[in-house]
Amino acid sequence: MNKDYTFLAPLRDEVLKCIKCGLCMAGCPTYGITKDETMVARGRLTLIKAVMEGGIDASDKYERYITSCIGCLTCDINCPSNVKIGDIIFAAKAQLAATNGLNIIEWTASRLVVGLRWPLPLILRFFRLPMKIYDWLPVKSPFDSLIPFVRNNVKRRLPDIGKRPFSSQYPEIIKTTSKRPKGRVAFFPGCVIELSTQDIGRATVSILNKLGYDVVIPEGQYCCGSPLQSLGDAATAKKVARKNIDVFSPLDIEAIIVSCATCGHTLKKEYPVLLGDRANGDYNKVRGFSEKIIDIHEFIVSHHGIPNQVRNDNYQVRNNNNQVQANRQRVTFHDPCHLKKGMGVYQHPRDILKSLPQAEFVEMEDADACCGFGGIFSLYYYELAAKIGERKAENIKRSGSRIVATGCPGCKIHIEDSLHRAGYDATVRHTVELLDEVLN
Numbered sequence: 001m002n003k004d005y006t007f008l009a010p011l012r013d014e015v016l017k018c019i020k021c022g023l024c025m026a027g028c029p030t031y032g033i034t035k036d037e038t039m040v041a042r043g044r045l046t047l048i049k050a051v052m053e054g055g056i057d058a059s060d061k062y063e064r065y066i067t068s069c070i071g072c073l074t075c076d077i078n079c080p081s082n083v084k085i086g087d088i089i090f091a092a093k094a095q096l097a098a099t100n101g102l103n104i105i106e107w108t109a110s111r112l113v114v115g116l117r118w119p120l121p122l123i124l125r126f127f128r129l130p131m132k133i134y135d136w137l138p139v140k141s142p143f144d145s146l147i148p149f150v151r152n153n154v155k156r157r158l159p160d161i162g163k164r165p166f167s168s169q170y171p172e173i174i175k176t177t178s179k180r181p182k183g184r185v186a187f188f189p190g191c192v193i194e195l196s197t198q199d200i201g202r203a204t205v206s207i208l209n210k211l212g213y214d215v216v217i218p219e220g221q222y223c224c225g226s227p228l229q230s231l232g233d234a235a236t237a238k239k240v241a242r243k244n245i246d247v248f249s250p251l252d253i254e255a256i257i258v259s260c261a262t263c264g265h266t267l268k269k270e271y272p273v274l275l276g277d278r279a280n281g282d283y284n285k286v287r288g289f290s291e292k293i294i295d296i297h298e299f300i301v302s303h304h305g306i307p308n309q310v311r312n313d314n315y316q317v318r319n320n321n322n323q324v325q326a327n328r329q330r331v332t333f334h335d336p337c338h339l340k341k342g343m344g345v346y347q348h349p350r351d352i353l354k355s356l357p358q359a360e361f362v363e364m365e366d367a368d369a370c371c372g373f374g375g376i377f378s379l380y381y382y383e384l385a386a387k388i389g390e391r392k393a394e395n396i397k398r399s400g401s402r403i404v405a406t407g408c409p410g411c412k413i414h415i416e417d418s419l420h421r422a423g424y425d426a427t428v429r430h431t432v433e434l435l436d437e438v439l440n
């Protein structure tokens with residue numbers, strides 16, 4: 001391994017803060033499934049320290065232990081020594097990428113598609129057909145060993161891909177028609193809403209308009225950079241962060257709204273770490289940008305309280321097949337890691353859900369346990385991601401809910417897959433989709 005440890009060296013003291021207490025084992029999803037000490041923060045930090053001191057080589061096994069960390073922040077929250085575990089793991093991933101290089105697919109995805117941004121719509125069109133073919137392929141066929149993401153003869157449930165990017169379907173400023181206009185906010189959809197779960201974006205814009213806000217979706221937004229950090233491509237992550245800050249900073253807006261918890265956490269909490277060198281003249285600009293980031297649940301509840309236009313009549317809960325369900329449905333909420341542990345938002349979505357007519361809110365067990373998605377993680381470690389998802393599906397089943405609300409499009413996609421595997425018929429929606437249906 002590269003012996004200069006450019007990325008890890010500044011965090012050496014942070015690594016040494018670990019007192020080996022093992023409290024990070026509680027709730028670590030990768031340890032919970034594998035029961036392997038190297039798959040938890042304590043073990044991962046021990047390996048990183050050993051590699052930095054030259055005690056062991058950065059082998060393929062080491063790479064697996066580091067890259068299989070989901071980045072769920074559970075250990076960050078539980079650690080009594082306040083070790084910045086997330087920062088250390090990102091640095092270790094960056095160190096691995098700097099030493100070993102990205103493979104051709106990672107390099108293309110990172111540097112060309114995400115780093116340049118303009119190929120994204122083309123990629124979107126390109127992937128629609130293979131994804132349809134994947135859906136259509138029978139699991140039991142002569143080619144079944146070639147089909148990825150198959151477990152127990154069940155294929156992964158893939159999300160729909162939009163025909164056009166979400167933001168291209170709107171003018172740059174979507175004006176409110178409210179008789180009591182309140183102001184102007186910007187919306188950062190992020191890649192998943194931009195390309196796939198577009199109903200979440202539509203509901204977000206619709207709610208903000210109904211509440212009296214003009215919504216700006218500025219052109220030139222890039223990926224938030226979270227997948228780039230997971231891949232270890234720190235240079236491109238910094239590049240897209242600067243681009244996003246440059247796009248949003250000149251706008252005369254009250255807040256920058258996010259409906260994707262991972263984007264929100266990255267823009268709000270990771271950018272100041274990534275670009276936060278105080279000696280750097282951009283520090284105040286980065287801070288100013290990050291302080292404007294606010295999750296949609298928090299914005300609705302803390303800026304307005306529960307909207308009093310919630311309609312109490314004619315509300316019908318529909319299932320995945322658009323069939324009307326019996327009145328009063330049980331609804332539960334899955335806390336995305338980056339929403340609760342990353343941004344401290346957990347009460348606001350519950351306040352919204354409890355206000356919905358015809359909805360009976362129930363807590364599921366371990367609502368804040370990771371669902372197993374983790375973006376790149378669930379591509380590289382699908383078996384592990386699916387096992388973590390099984391536990392989430394089991395808890396949803398036990399809650400008796402047929403509607404699962406959540407605050408992150410990535411969680412929605414993975415929970416849908418987990419429920420599909422579990423054979424449990426429940427609808428997964430972002431909270432804003434449920435709220436928008438009942439707002440006048």
Ligand code: SF4
Binds near residue numbers: 045
């Ligand atoms: S909880 Fe923190 S201090 Fe304790 S073993 Fe884990 S990383 Fe180390």
Ligand code: SF4
Binds near residue numbers: 028071074075
């Ligand atoms: S971030 Fe999550 S997966 Fe990674 S070590 Fe911490 S608890 Fe485990």
